[in-house]
Amino acid sequence: MRRIVILSPHRPSRELLSRLLSEPGLSVAAMSDADEALDSIADEEPALVVVDARRPDEDHPLLLGLLKRRYPRQPLITLVPGRLRVFDGSEERVRDVRDGSAEGLHLLLSELQRATRDLLAQHLLRMLRPPTGEA
DSSP, X not given: OEEEEEEOSSHHHHHHHHHHHOXXXXXXXXXXXXXXXXXXXHHSOOSEEEEEOSSOOTHHHHHHHHHHHHOTTOOEEEEETTEEEEEOSSOEEEEEOOOSSHHXXXXXXXXXXXXXXXXXXXXXXXXXXOXXXXX
């Protein structure tokens, strides 16, 4: 089963993101601290990691740095104020999203869902594609 790891120190955000990204055939694990998230990723590499960095937290820069060092091809979505940073395992794209209003939150969450669907589809293709030379 494909899995998403969500990291947010803010409980209501974890709950919202978990509900928003849940779908059949997908396991969602929401965590509050970086150590717990890193342990979970080490135990079973997820299809996607989502980090909610919209609120200042000293663990976020450390976690993001460790993720990039330990898992350089790990797909990652980072929510930052006014932006959605989407790393597909090889390239990062930044999507600007107005923040601070109900409309901005709706746009941010819609973009998050779209990016999540795209990255999960890419993950599924990688799983189904035979290794080079074995087709």
